[in-house]
Amino acid sequence: MAETGRTDKYHHGDLRQTLMNNCLKLIEDKGVSGFTLREVARISGVSAAAPYHHFRNKTELLAAVAVMGFKMLDEAQRKASQQFSNPGHKLKALGKSYVMFAVNHKVYFHVMFRANNEPLWENAQVMNAAKHALSHLENTIRELYPEAEKGNSSHFQAAVLTCWSMVHGLASLWVDGPLRAAESGKLEIEKLIDLILGQAMTHRSF
Amino acid sequence: MAETGRTDKYHHGDLRQTLMNNCLKLIEDKGVSGFTLREVARISGVSAAAPYHHFRNKTELLAAVAVMGFKMLDEAQRKASQQFSNPGHKLKALGKSYVMFAVNHKVYFHVMFRANNEPLWENAQVMNAAKHALSHLENTIRELYPEAEKGNSSHFQAAVLTCWSMVHGLASLWVDGPLRAAESGKLEIEKLIDLILGQAMTHRSF
């Protein structure tokens, strides 16, 4: 009651945050396509026009949720990288943390990268939060290749991108459905991650 | 004129295909979010209700487009794998072909994997077309690991998934924006692919 609905005050108190929470709840229930600004307002106990005093439009609500998501991912990555001092182990932990974030927070991941098919990445706040979340990977690769960044910077970027693509691809295939839809689902996702990260990262450079 | 608009006949002739073509054109122009069934009908020169005689709803139009996309990808993968006989080279060619497909047919890729945020993967036709497109990768990995599939099948699945995740991740990061938005865009995408596939696949197992 106190969480979802309105208070009895005319001024809601913290409508902005309430809208963001209910936005997530709604997407969890009905998917991003069935998500409606009006219904978020309804659930939050305010009129359809009320959200416009806190977000310029529907897309900006989603952008705000995406920023929250990136902050959560950032936090998860930070914790993961703190578990190990060895850069190789650190890298593997980061990868697992990335994929598990997508698995455990499917909705966030969806909004962060797919949004409402809107170009969320032009939003400076989103970009910034995303950069922070990605910095852990970059730092760890810097530890792994102290020399790489100096001479051939493109080689460093490629290394970052290789790792990012790997885990982002796995996460995307899971979140978007094809992986769960395929019979590969027999393997539980967590074991799968270990298997794959082992296969991809154990070899030599990572 | 003949392509986009209607014919003078009452019966359109091939409205189904016309709708699919204009669906793509519209998404190219306005993005998936700005895509409207009514406007597709308008562009095609028919009434708003006409498409419902060819597709059950908006999602099924997109599903049909997705199937077309997977057939194109299938064809591209087939050509790529035929260029080499060595399985290692073949695998690299498949990877490059996958990513380049996403880059050159952004809209198709978007519809195939993101759709309208709808669960396209429950559609049997989509699933089937996707499996075909993926079979080339599976076959090539089978060639690489003749022994893998027998004893430990999960190891084989993991190998397939590792490669798929790699290229799908790269493609997704490009299509969804983050890669183009980041400064990494300095590197042209094609060189980037070569760099990454080289880094990821040259090592040992692939």
Add this chain to the structure above:
DNA sequence: GAACATATCTTAACATTGTCAAGATGCATA
């Protein structure tokens, strides 16, 4: 060729949506 069944298309309507303009209400500050 005429009659008829069927596929294809249109018009008209419905509930819903995102968004905006104008007005109401409460809060804080002078």
Add this chain to the structure above:
DNA sequence: TATGCATCTTGACAATGTTAAGATATGTTC
């Protein structure tokens, strides 16, 4: 206490997805 600002509401607008009922062409059967 009076004034100004942030917050919320009501009411409206055009647009959308979708359906029902009716019109028109096409092809098949006699």
